[in-house]
Amino acid sequence: MRVVIAGGTGFLGLNLAGALCGRGDEVLLLSRNAPAASGPWAHEQWDGRSVGAWARSLDGADAVVNLAGRSVDCVKTPDHCDEILRSRVEATTVLGAALSRVERRPRAWVQMSTAHIHGDPPTRLIEEDSALGFGLAPEVGKAWERAFREGCPEDVRGVVLRTSFVLGRERGPLQRLVRLARWGLGGRVGHGGQGISWIHQEDMNALFLRAIEDRRMSGVYLATSPEPVSHRVFMRELRRAIRMPVGLPASEWMVRLAAPLVMRTDPELALYGRYCRPKRLLEEGFAFRFPKLGPALEDLLGQRP
Numbered sequence: 509m510r511v512v513i514a515g516g517t518g519f520l521g522l523n524l525a526g527a528l529c530g531r532g533d534e535v536l537l538l539s540r541n542a543p544a545a546s547g548p549w550a551h552e553q554w555d556g557r558s559v560g561a562w563a564r565s566l567d568g569a570d571a572v573v574n575l576a577g578r579s580v581d582c583v584k585t586p587d588h589c590d591e592i593l594r595s596r597v598e599a600t601t602v603l604g605a606a607l608s609r610v611e612r613r614p615r616a617w618v619q620m621s622t623a624h625i626h627g628d629p630p631t632r633l634i635e636e637d638s639a640l641g642f643g644l645a646p647e648v649g650k651a652w653e654r655a656f657r658e659g660c661p662e663d664v665r666g667v668v669l670r671t672s673f674v675l676g677r678e679r680g681p682l683q684r685l686v687r688l689a690r691w692g693l694g695g696r697v698g699h700g701g702q703g704i705s706w707i708h709q710e711d712m713n714a715l716f717l718r719a720i721e722d723r724r725m726s727g728v729y730l731a732t733s734p735e736p737v738s739h740r741v742f743m744r745e746l747r748r749a750i751r752m753p754v755g756l757p758a759s760e761w762m763v764r765l766a767a768p769l770v771m772r773t774d775p776e777l778a779l780y781g782r783y784c785r786p787k788r789l790l791e792e793g794f795a796f797r798f799p800k801l802g803p804a805l806e807d808l809l810g811q812r813p
Contacts, residue, residue, distance in 0.1 A: 510534040510569045511720065512614070514603060515556070515576025517543040519680040520620075520671075520712065524573065525549045527713040536565050538576075556599040563606035571616040571720040574603055577652075580645070581681060581777065583768045589644060596652045604659015616665045618719045619656045623672045623705055623730055625649030628780040630701070635787040636670075636728050653728075665726055667719040672705035672732035672784055674712050677808045684771075685746060686809065694747050695755035697763055700740030703783035705732040708798035708808065718794065729788050734799050736783040742801065749805035 511528055513521050516537035522545055525535045535549040542551055554562040556576050566572060576599035578591045600619065607613055626634045627641015640646055653668055660666040675682045688694055707715075712731065719725050737745070747755050758766075760779060767775035786794070798804035 509571065509720070510536075512536045512538060512565050512569050512572045514538040514554070514572065514574045514599060515620075516549075516573070517541065517551075518575065518579075519676055520674060521573075521575050522547070522679070523676065523709050524575075524713055524716050527717070536569075538562055538565070556595060557602055559602055559606045559609070563609065566603075566606055566614060567610040568612045569614045571618065572603065572607070572614045573618045573620075573716060573720070574600060574656075575620045576600070577620070581773050583772055584644065584774050592644075593648050593651060596648060597655045600652060600655040601659055604655070604661075607659070607661055607664065613661055613664050615723075616667065616720050617656075617660055618716060619653075619660075619666065619668045621653050621656075621668050621670045621728075622649045623670045623732060623782060623784050625653070625670060626782060626784070628702075628782055631703075631783070634705075634730070634782055634784045636730055637787075665723065667725050668728045669715065669719065669731040670728060670784075671712070672707055672730070672736075674709055675706055675804060675808055676709045677810075680709070682808065685743075686750060689743070689746055689750060689752050689755060692752070692754050692756055693758070694743050694752060695757035696740045696743065697758050697778045698739070698760045700738060700757075702739045702779065702781035703736050704739055704742045704781050705730075705736040705784035706742070706801065706804070707731060707733050708796075708804045711796050711798055714797070715789070715794065724792070727788075730784050730786045731789075732784045732786050733796055733801075733804070734786060734790060735801065736785070737801055739778070739781060745801050745805055748802070749809045 517539040528535050529548040537551045538554045552562045577596040624645035764775045
């Protein structure tokens with residue numbers, strides 16, 4: 509196949525590009541900057557806002573995957589919030605505009621979204637038909653998906669993946685938690701009951717591939733493992749995987765103070781969460797290689813007795 513990955517030079521994009529190229533597919537990455545890692549993929553620059561020469565790459569492609577969007581792992585200043593919203597909506601809108609102009613459109617458009625669109629209910633189990641939330645992340649998610657619905661041509665099969673916390677082997681936010689845990693700071697954060705919905709990078713890649721190839725897939729899916737856990741359990745399993753017996757807890761006030769000043773990130777990423785269940789994937793027979801957290805972390809972190 510020939511697959512175009514917009515916003516493809518980040519953690520998820522490079523993982524997917526590697527999986528596709530590894531099985532012989534042709535991959536083109538669209539991004540504002542060149543990829544940090546070299547590989548068998550091609551790269552073309554775009555600004556994520558206007559239709560340019562890059563649009564010709566969509567003509568005759570088998571699928572387009574849109575991952576474009578500024579990282580939410582930052583201090584939520586007004587400028588950052590504006591960029592988080594605009595980078596997602598504008599990139600999605602311009603992809604739709606480009607697709608409307610090509611003669612041979614891709615068969616599938618796989619669109620990234622966020623499980624955070626459902627908000628942060630403390631204990632409620634979230635499925636695809638659950639209510640949407642309120643606040644910055646849910647409103648960004650709603651605008652993101654609305655831009656996709658408005659831009660996706662009728663003859664292109666659209667799949668929206670509301671993605672949870674993707675666990676990666678070498679890149680991604682898991683590595684930050686590993687560093688904290690190795691420093692002895694891998695204990696409970698806040699009350700520890702906030703939900704963490706997660707998915708192993710190999711299951712995420714398998715889901716991308718299925719969304720690209722399976723003509724029966726259409727609409728919104730939660731991209732998450734079937735067994736979400738509390739933050740307390742997640743950090744306990746992480747410490748076990750890296751053989752770290754001690755993990756100091758952090759109270760809410762400590763996190764709200766240290767996260768923006770020391771880690772340069774949003775404290776609410778650690779203090780709030782959600783429990784998600786991929787109802788549609790389970791009903792459609794998607795087989796998770798890593799449905800349970802313990803084996804997933806053991807595989808990724810490479811620790812053996």
